[in-house]
Amino acid sequence: GSTQSALNFGAGPAKLPREVLEDVQKEFLSYQDTGMSLIEMSHRSKEYTKINADVQTAVRELLQVPDNYKILLMQGGGCGAFAAVAMNLINRTGAADYAVTGTWSAKAAKEAAKYGEVNLVFPKADKPGSIPDRSTWKMNPQASYVYYCDNETVDGVEFSYIPETNGVPLVSDMSSSIMSKKIDVSKFGVIFAGAQKNIGPSGVVVVIIREDLLGNPMKCCPSVFDFTHIAKENSVHNTPATFSVYVTEKVLQWIKRNGGLDEMAKQSQEKSGLLYGAMVASGGFYSCPIDEDCRSRMNVPFRVGGGDEKLEELFLQEAEKLRMHQLKGHRSVGGIRASLYNAVTLADVRLLVQFMEEFQKRHAK
Numbered sequence: 001g002s003t004q005s006a007l008n009f010g011a012g013p014a015k016l017p018r019e020v021l022e023d024v025q026k027e028f029l030s031y032q033d034t035g036m037s038l039i040e041m042s043h044r045s046k047e048y049t050k051i052n053a054d055v056q057t058a059v060r061e062l063l064q065v066p067d068n069y070k071i072l073l074m075q076g077g078g079c080g081a082f083a084a085v086a087m088n089l090i091n092r093t094g095a096a097d098y099a100v101t102g103t104w105s106a107k108a109a110k111e112a113a114k115y116g117e118v119n120l121v122f123p124k125a126d127k128p129g130s131i132p133d134r135s136t137w138k139m140n141p142q143a144s145y146v147y148y149c150d151n152e153t154v155d156g157v158e159f160s161y162i163p164e165t166n167g168v169p170l171v172s173d174m175s176s177s178i179m180s181k182k183i184d185v186s187k188f189g190v191i192f193a194g195a196q197k198n199i200g201p202s203g204v205v206v207v208i209i210r211e212d213l214l215g216n217p218m219k220c221c222p223s224v225f226d227f228t229h230i231a232k233e234n235s236v237h238n239t240p241a242t243f244s245v246y247v248t249e250k251v252l253q254w255i256k257r258n259g260g261l262d263e264m265a266k267q268s269q270e271k272s273g274l275l276y277g278a279m280v281a282s283g284g285f286y287s288c289p290i291d292e293d294c295r296s297r298m299n300v301p302f303r304v305g306g307g308d309e310k311l312e313e314l315f316l317q318e319a320e321k322l323r324m325h326q327l328k329g330h331r332s333v334g335g336i337r338a339s340l341y342n343a344v345t346l347a348d349v350r351l352l353v354q355f356m357e358e359f360q361k362r363h364a365k
């Protein structure tokens with residue numbers, strides 16, 4: 001098989017830096033001359049203990065996480081975190097506010113409703129694609145927390161600001177936008193992110209939590225989802241996804257070597273700007289259904305020929321022939337979606353745009 005990199009626009013698990021994969025390959029059979037693979041080693045070994053510490057340090061440095069926040073490495077994916085957030089935080093008042101801007105925040109709200117009272121701060125739109133102005137949100141001052149998804153991976157809707165909550169702890173799902181821009185962590189109670197988009201393989205979820213929010217889980221909360229317990233056990237309560245954590249650590253070092261979050265933010269503006277610009281230039285042949293003020297830099301959904309499904313199928317087939325993979329939109333929304341996470345380069349996006357222009361010339365009616 002070919003070892004040449006494909007152009008991977010997948011939404012997740014997604015493209016990781018080639019250099020990280022090569023590094024992992026190099027040390028796969030014998031980690032640091034131990035004669036053992038990292039995946040064969042105890043999570044209590046000195047090697048893994050160092051990785052566990054290093055990954056936390058890297059998250060802290062890159063996001064400038066203040067000292068009064070813990071960094072946890074958990075399992076159960078983003079969906080596990082939907083439940084964990086509620087089980088750990090909703091106890092204070094029994095209620096929580098949710099801003100539903102797309103597929104993933106809708107799922108999170110549904111999950112939380114198993115554990116308490118969920119208030120939607122604005123009515124659910126039939127078709128996501130906009131974020132109602134913050135001044136119109138109907139918040140419950142008694143809410144234990146306010147929840148939103150920073151970037152809706154399926155729908156291509158991203159917040160360009162951090163919502164103000166009048167002192168109520170703010171929780172954000174940053175699974176598909178973490179480490180793509182600087183954020184002021186002090187504005188949040190909890191940030192969580194499944195690693196499998198911007199920072200690593202699936203299997204690990206990074207949770208950043210303000211310490212004063214620990215200590216109040218529901219009785220029903222399983223230990224593996226109990227933030228307080230996991231914090232106390234320094235994320236080795238039970239066997240973590242050691243390999244995923246190890247690769248994540250390497251991706252974070254790669255981000256640091258490559259200019260940190262300022263550079264990731266700059267590149268993601270350039271990459272997404274190029275693609276949205278190409279749609280404008282296409283005069284409607286390619287169209288994006290999302291309001292301009294909340295278009296995602298990370299996941300760019302678009303339609304071809306006004307949503308001509310046959311043409312979209314052909315688009316995907318021709319793209320595959322050019323080794324441009326995983327461009328199919330999520331099954332719930334259809335169309336095309338190009339995900340532009342940190343490891344996707346500006347050159348990759350230029351090739352995609354070039355293909356789009358050629359495709360339009362051949363197929364526009």
Ligand code: PLP
Pocket residue numbers: 012076077078079080104149151152153154173174175176194
């Ligand atoms: N949140 C967001 C923003 C996502 O994109 C996804 C994933 O695909 C999830 C949550 C769910 O993550 P997981 O599949 O790890 O449960």
